[in-house]
Amino acid sequence: MNDRLTEAVVLAAGEGRRLRPLTTFQPKPMLPVANRPVVEYVLDALFESGIERAVVVVGHRADRIQSHLSATYPDADIEFVHQDTRLGSGHALLLAEELVTGPFVVCNGDNVIDADIVLKALERFSTTDSVATIAVAESDTPEEYGVVVEDNGRIADIDEHAVDSEGYLVNAGVYVFDDAVFEALRRTPPHDGETRLPDVIHYLDGHVTSVLVNGGWLDPSHPWGLLSVTETLLARRHDDAVAASARVHERALLGDHVVVGDDCDVGPGAVISGGSCLQNNVSVGANSVIERSILSTDARVGAGVVLRDSVVGPGATVGDGVVSPGGRADVILEGRLYTDRRLGSIIGDRAEVGANVTLTPGSRVGAEAVVGAGTVLHGDVRERVEVTH
Amino acid sequence: MCGITACIGADDSVDSLVDGLQRLEYRGYDSAGIAVKNGSGISLTKRVGEVSELVAAVEQNPIAGDYGIGHTRWATHGGVTDGNAHPHTDESGRIAVVHNGIISNFQSLRSDLESRGHVFSSETDTEVVPHLIEENLRDGATPEEAFRAAVGSLSGSYALAAIIGDEEAIFATRSGSPLVLGVGDGEYYLASDVPAFIQRTARVIYLHDGDFVVTRSDGYEITDSAGRAVDRPVEHVEWDPETATKGGYEHYMYKEIHEQPGALRRTTQSRLNTHAGGVELEEFPPESFADVQQVHLLAMGTSHHAGMYAASLLNSRGIPAYAFMAGEYSVIKPPVTPDTLVVAVSQSGETADTLDAVRRARAAGARTLAVTNVVGSSITRECDDELLIRAGPEIGVAATKTFSSQVTALTLLTERIVEDVTGAKSPAARDLMEALSRLPGDVQEVLDTSMAREIAIEYEGSDAYFFIGRGVAHPVALEGALKFKEISYEHAEGFAASELKHGPLALVTPLSPVFAIFTGHEDEATLSNVKEVQARGAPVIAITSDRSGEVTEFADHVLRIPDTHPDIAGVLANVQLQLVAYHAADLLERPIDKPRNLAKCVTVE
Numbered sequence: 001m002n003d004r005l006t007e008a009v010v011l012a013a014g015e016g017r018r019l020r021p022l023t024t025f026q027p028k029p030m031l032p033v034a035n036r037p038v039v040e041y042v043l044d045a046l047f048e049s050g051i052e053r054a055v056v057v058v059g060h061r062a063d064r065i066q067s068h069l070s071a072t073y074p075d076a077d078i079e080f081v082h083q084d085t086r087l088g089s090g091h092a093l094l095l096a097e098e099l100v101t102g103p104f105v106v107c108n109g110d111n112v113i114d115a116d117i118v119l120k121a122l123e124r125f126s127t128t129d130s131v132a133t134i135a136v137a138e139s140d141t142p143e144e145y146g147v148v149v150e151d152n153g154r155i156a157d158i159d160e161h162a163v164d165s166e167g168y169l170v171n172a173g174v175y176v177f178d179d180a181v182f183e184a185l186r187r188t189p190p191h192d193g194e195t196r197l198p199d200v201i202h203y204l205d206g207h208v209t210s211v212l213v214n215g216g217w218l219d220p221s222h223p224w225g226l227l228s229v230t231e232t233l234l235a236r237r238h239d240d241a242v243a244a245s246a247r248v249h250e251r252a253l254l255g256d257h258v259v260v261g262d263d264c265d266v267g268p269g270a271v272i273s274g275g276s277c278l279q280n281n282v283s284v285g286a287n288s289v290i291e292r293s294i295l296s297t298d299a300r301v302g303a304g305v306v307l308r309d310s311v312v313g314p315g316a317t318v319g320d321g322v323v324s325p326g327g328r329a330d331v332i333l334e335g336r337l338y339t340d341r342r343l344g345s346i347i348g349d350r351a352e353v354g355a356n357v358t359l360t361p362g363s364r365v366g367a368e369a370v371v372g373a374g375t376v377l378h379g380d381v382r383e384r385v386e387v388t389h
Numbered sequence: 390m391c392g393i394t395a396c397i398g399a400d401d402s403v404d405s406l407v408d409g410l411q412r413l414e415y416r417g418y419d420s421a422g423i424a425v426k427n428g429s430g431i432s433l434t435k436r437v438g439e440v441s442e443l444v445a446a447v448e449q450n451p452i453a454g455d456y457g458i459g460h461t462r463w464a465t466h467g468g469v470t471d472g473n474a475h476p477h478t479d480e481s482g483r484i485a486v487v488h489n490g491i492i493s494n495f496q497s498l499r500s501d502l503e504s505r506g507h508v509f510s511s512e513t514d515t516e517v518v519p520h521l522i523e524e525n526l527r528d529g530a531t532p533e534e535a536f537r538a539a540v541g542s543l544s545g546s547y548a549l550a551a552i553i554g555d556e557e558a559i560f561a562t563r564s565g566s567p568l569v570l571g572v573g574d575g576e577y578y579l580a581s582d583v584p585a586f587i588q589r590t591a592r593v594i595y596l597h598d599g600d601f602v603v604t605r606s607d608g609y610e611i612t613d614s615a616g617r618a619v620d621r622p623v624e625h626v627e628w629d630p631e632t633a634t635k636g637g638y639e640h641y642m643y644k645e646i647h648e649q650p651g652a653l654r655r656t657t658q659s660r661l662n663t664h665a666g667g668v669e670l671e672e673f674p675p676e677s678f679a680d681v682q683q684v685h686l687l688a689m690g691t692s693h694h695a696g697m698y699a700a701s702l703l704n705s706r707g708i709p710a711y712a713f714m715a716g717e718y719s720v721i722k723p724p725v726t727p728d729t730l731v732v733a734v735s736q737s738g739e740t741a742d743t744l745d746a747v748r749r750a751r752a753a754g755a756r757t758l759a760v761t762n763v764v765g766s767s768i769t770r771e772c773d774d775e776l777l778i779r780a781g782p783e784i785g786v787a788a789t790k791t792f793s794s795q796v797t798a799l800t801l802l803t804e805r806i807v808e809d810v811t812g813a814k815s816p817a818a819r820d821l822m823e824a825l826s827r828l829p830g831d832v833q834e835v836l837d838t839s840m841a842r843e844i845a846i847e848y849e850g851s852d853a854y855f856f857i858g859r860g861v862a863h864p865v866a867l868e869g870a871l872k873f874k875e876i877s878y879e880h881a882e883g884f885a886a887s888e889l890k891h892g893p894l895a896l897v898t899p900l901s902p903v904f905a906i907f908t909g910h911e912d913e914a915t916l917s918n919v920k921e922v923q924a925r926g927a928p929v930i931a932i933t934s935d936r937s938g939e940v941t942e943f944a945d946h947v948l949r950i951p952d953t954h955p956d957i958a959g960v961l962a963n964v965q966l967q968l969v970a971y972h973a974a975d976l977l978e979r980p981i982d983k984p985r986n987l988a989k990c991v992t993v994e
Contacts, residue, residue: 025837058637063836067647070636071781080637245659262654263826265663280654281826283663298830315830350834 005103005122005176006052009096011197012039012109013059013083018222018333021348022313024367024383027061029109030068032296033220034233035259035277037068041112043076045216046105048115049122052077055099056109057092059083065109088194090185097182106197108173112229114216117174124211125176131206132181134158134198135174137217145170145219146198148210155208158198169210171198172217180204222333224341227309230294231275234259246278267303285320292326293344302355310344310359318347319355319373329362348383391463391475391489392416393568395550395559395579397456398606399589403447406459409578409585410440415784416489416581417463418983420474423447424485425454426552431485435460435474439983456559456606458550460487466495467512477516479523480508486522486551488515489581490566493545518543522553533603536560537616540601546741550579561602567739567767570594570602570609572623577604583626584782594621595765624765640981642785642876646967647836650829652790655779656797663826666819668804672776678809681730684710685755687718687746688734691788691871692795696734697864699799702956705860706807706815715746725753732758732802736783736791738766747771760798762791776802785982787876789967792868793832793960797825800957817956824954831951832964841968844930844946848902849976855897855927856883856966858906858959859915865906865959869966876974876981886918899926904969906962907933907940910955919943932962 016028023031029039039056046054058065058080066080081095093106103125105118117135125133134155136148148169149157158171175197184203188195201208218233220226234257241257242248246264255273260266264278267286275292278284282295285303293307298315301307305318308326312318326344330337345359348366353359354373364380365371371381372388381387392413396405406423421443422435432452436442440461460475467473476485492498495514498521503509507520518539525535532553540549546565553560561568561579571578571586571593578586579602583593594611596602600619601612613619638644662669670677684703686696696712703710711723715733719742725731731750735743738761748771751757759772762780769775780794800821807815815821848854854873856866863885870883884893886905897903903922907915916939919929923943931944934952941947948969950961974981 056637062637063647066637067644067651070644071648071651078636082637247662247664263658263661281829298827315827315834349837350830 004050005105005126006050007100008046008051008054008105008107009093009100010039010042010046010054010056010107010109011089011092012065013057013062013092014089014110015060015086016110016221019226021351021364021366021383022223022226022311022346023060025061025064025349026314027058027065028221030061030064031110031220031226032277032279032294033112033218033226033230034237035261035279038112038220039065039069039109040072041114042107042109043069043073043078045113045115045118046107047076049118051105051118053079055079055081055096057081057083057095059086059092086194088190089197090188090195090200093197094182094185094195102179102181103176106175106177110221111173112216112218112220112233113172113174117172117213117216120211120213121174121176124209128209129207130209131178131204132201132208133176134201134208134210135172135213135217136169136210137172137213138168139170140168142168142170150210155201155210158201169212172213174213174217180206222338222341223311223331223346224309224343226294226311227275227292227343230277231257231292234275234277261297279314308344309342309361310346312347313349313351313367315350316347317352319353319357321356322353322359323357324359325361327361331362345377392461392581392585393475393487393489393548393550393579394459394581394585395457395487395561395604396576396586397557397559397604398573398576399578402454402457403452405578405586405589406457407440407444407447408588409580410443410459410461412584413461413581414440414983415786417461419462419464419469420471421459421461422474422476423457423459424476424478424487424552425452425457426557427454431478431482431552433476433478433482433485435471435476437469437471437474456552456557458485458487458552458559465491466514473511473513475513475515477511477513477519479519481523484519484522484526484551484553486515486518486549488518488547488549490547491545492517492543492547494543495545498542514545518549518551522551526554532556532558533560536562537601537614541614548581558603558605561604563596563600564598565741565744568596570596570604570611572609575606577606577609579604584784587626591626592623593626594623596621597770598767640785640971642787642789642981643971645783645785645790646964646971648781649790649793649964650833650836652780652794653797653829653832655781656794657801657825657828658779660801661822661826663822666822667808667814668801668822670776670801670805672774673802673805675805676809678730678806680728681756681806681810682709682726682728683730684708684806685718685723685725685729685731685750686710686712686734687715687731687743687750688712689715689740689742691792691868692734692736692740692743694864694868694871695792695795695799696732697867698796698861698959699732699803701861701864702800702803703806706803706811708807708810713746714742715740716742718746719749722749725750725755727754727756729755730758730806731755732760732799733768733772734760734795734799735766735768736762736788736795738763738768740768744768744771760795760802762794786984787872787970787981789872792963796960797828797957800825817954821954821956824957827953828957828960831953831961834951835961835964838949839965839968840946840948841965842972844948845969845972845976847946848928848930849973851879851902852898852900853880853882853896854904855893855901855922856881856904856906857886857889857915857918858883858908858962859886859911860908861956861959862886862906862908862915862962865963865966866904868963869904869906869970872967872970873973876970876979876984877977878979878985879973879977886915889918890921894921894925897922897925897927899928902928902930904930904932904966905944906959907931907935908955908958908962909934909952912940916940916943932965934958
């Protein structure tokens with residue numbers, strides 16, 4: 001344990017089904033928060049904390065991650081491994097076995113983390129007699145995560161399906177393991193066909209320690225999380241918010257804590273307010289109001305549109321006069337009901353929403369779906385479906 | 390077409406040379422070799438085959454040296470043999486030379502040298518150089534004088550690097566072939582292209598024709614042919630490191646196909662004004678082309694197809710435009726006036742045929758403009774102006790993203806020219822700018838949804854593959870066929886759709902699938918051509934944005950593209966055809982990034 005630890009495995013193969021329809025064509029680690037894909041925060045944190053080599057396990061829509069990372073980190077030592085079938089995060093880590101020599105860091109490619117978390121986990125691992133260290137964070141919605149049950153600073157269990165949880169510590173998805181993890185993973189039984197990485201703690205011989213990290217860990221795993229994480233990160237930013245190549249009409253109003261990416265075009269009278277981000281090449285028509293919303297690359301938003309707490313996917317078109325008023329909604333994701341969440345609507349990649357459509361809170365438009373003019377939409381429109389009223 | 394490397398001052402000269410050669414393999418891979426100088430003289434290792442053969446040879450019989458030169462070859466003079474592989478030496482083995490280009494007077498030089506008793510051990514043009522140097526040394530010249538004198542007797546095109554006797558230096562020069570100098574910290578590199586040393590230094594000097602360089606471990610001197618010092622700026626190269634990896638893809642070509650949305654964003658960045666419905670080219674403010682009467686587009690290969698595409702757009706907007714193969718331009722000698730704008734299109738900016746054509750056009754009084762991907766390349770120095778396509782480095786021998794970026798950059802240029810010449814934006818400008826703004830996302834949609842692999846599987850084993858289109862889809866048909874033949878080695882031909890019944894229809898059978906490209910312009914006419922081939926039993930694959938109409942009804946298969954402006958639909962159709970070619974070649978297990986007999990940029994005529 002005298003050698004400095006310089007290798008990491010990033011688990012980025014998941015589908016992100018709770019974030020559908022945004023993950024139909026994009027892998028979850030590529031979803032933008034504050035105009036940067038989540039996986040960039042992860043790699044920045046790793047490289048800043050002294051990691052020199054990252055093995056990225058990719059699966060769903062792998063080409064998006066590969067193209068993006070090789071262009072964004074041209075000098076970095078990044079290797080890709082493909083997980084072609086959905087066999088779980090534990091299986092994903094096993095795929096990296098030949099490419100790393102322990103101990104090494106493992107982290108989820110779809111949580112925002114900072115270097116501090118990685119450094120804390122490394123320190124705890126190296127100063128205790130442990131076979132694994134897991135970063136944990138406090139959460140006020142522990143039921144959305146794997147709840148960590150602790151016993152004197154050691155982890156006794158991680159319950160991925162805690163419903164009525166008394167604990168409030170959750171798995172932040174940053175681990176340090178030594179080589180023994182691979183053998184233990186082979187002994188870890190799958191659940192519903194998937195070998196889950198957190199389950200491995202029961203099959204490791206030795207102590208599994210935890211380290212509490214707060215602040216730097218943000219999880220955009222649910223649609224409302226994507227919005228709130230973006231809002232949090234934008235509030236922390238102090239650098240230039242509007243790209244040089246963007247055109248913002250002199251009579252448009254940009255609030256604090258917004259970002260406008262390359263080649264965006266914001267028309268006269270438009271109001272973009274706090275917590276909103278326009279990725280690249282987005283256009284917003286005259287007199288539209290965008291509040292606490294994410295407009296992805298190539299999104300086209302017409303004139304007189306109101307979008308609150310909403311996400312518009314890449315290449316989607318939002319017609320004139322569309323209203324997504326935002327507010328609170330009850331949402332079912334992957335068969336589980338989440339009540340009273342702050343969420344407007346979600347519009348999938350390249351979907352077309354016609355003029356004067358009303359998108360009620362919690363409604364979702366599938367990728368490449370078409371919603372006819374004037375429709376009042378409740379609930380979900382499936383992928384590539386055409387809806388008229 | 391070959392690649393050369395050299396290094397001095399690095400701790401690991403052999404690794405540096407071999408590593409550089411691997412990154413230059415796109416320039417040639419018939420054979421490779423290195424020569425390094427150590428206390429006991431020059432150690433030479435060369436092997437027929439890819440650079441990996443050389444790597445294996447060096448691993449088996451390690452050699453060491455303080456400085457040296459390397460070469461990866463694409464044969465022009467002399468067959469592919471160990472003997473013809475570079476570096477070449479004189480009889481004593483004390484002088485070693487690597488060369489990219491063609492020495493056109495080597496026959497006469499060789500017979501003179503032979504008559505004076507020199508014994509040649511290869512069939513190459515290059516070998517005259519070490520013998521010439523050796524003669525000059527014998528006459529009492531210093532190594533540098535001997536090198537200069539030898540180069541002085543050469544005609545043709547060349548980039549040369551040499552190590553001579555015990556002088557701890559590398560001598561190099563260029564004339565008509567590329568050569569760049571990498572400036573590290575007490576380490577210096579020479580190479581045909583920047584990727585060879587980019588991992589070691591990003592500080593680069595682009596040498597000019599006629600420059601001589603002497604590098605030692607403590608610095609470098611650049612002089613002109615008369616020996617006067619010349620000052621060349623050290624530039625910082627930003628984007629080349631990307632060339633280092635395939636980013637998790639099996640082939641560079643597939644990676645580059647998937648990089649197209651990003652490449653096109655860079656091509657169009659800050660250049661589109663969708664509000665005003667026009668272009669804003671920093672390099673060419675309004676009125677830049679007010680005097681232009683006609684446009685000649687010069688290029689070869691894929692770039693020529695981009696040139697044809699642009700000529701079609703210009704003609705349809707009332708500007709006389711002609712696309713020439715650059716290699717033919719010098720032969721045909723079309724009339725050129727001072728108000729002729731000559732646009733030279735070359736991905737690398739080093740294409741010998743295109744450079745030669747540009748020089749002739751300039752000598753005849755034309756205004757010249759380079760459209761290229763490579764900053765500081767030869768063509769940017771030969772032309773009056775340049776427009777960069779900003780596609781990022783392309784390593785796959787089969788050009789993909791650079792075609793998309795070339796067409797897009799040329800479309801922007803076309804709008805500037807039309808506006809300047811006619812005094813008004815073209816009627817299509819506004820819609821076209823919006824379409825260009827959506828193009829990166831549209832290309833992403835094609836990548837997300839393409840059924841190209843299924844089509845490639847369906848038609849594997851056909852006798853031939855034909856591609857047809859009209860207007861801008863004609864060059865796309867030619868490009869689709871070129872891509873298909875160059876990487877799959879299957880017979881593929883592209884035709885203007887109207888040309889079919891004037892001959893090529895005789896080739897059409899049930900075993901020759903026809904790819905028909907529909908752009909939304911003149912689709913009815915292309916549809917009647919489709920019916921002609923279907924009547925001969927050939928299966929038809931339509932590339933179209935049509936969702937429910939007649940085209941879809943008649944085609945056996947459809948490769949869908951997003952609905953866009955007809956002038957730019959060809960770019961989207963081409964992406965589908967890139968994918969078809971890729972998958973067809975992949976099914977046949979072809980070496981996709983390194984097709985036989987081809988090289989990335991052709992620096993010989």
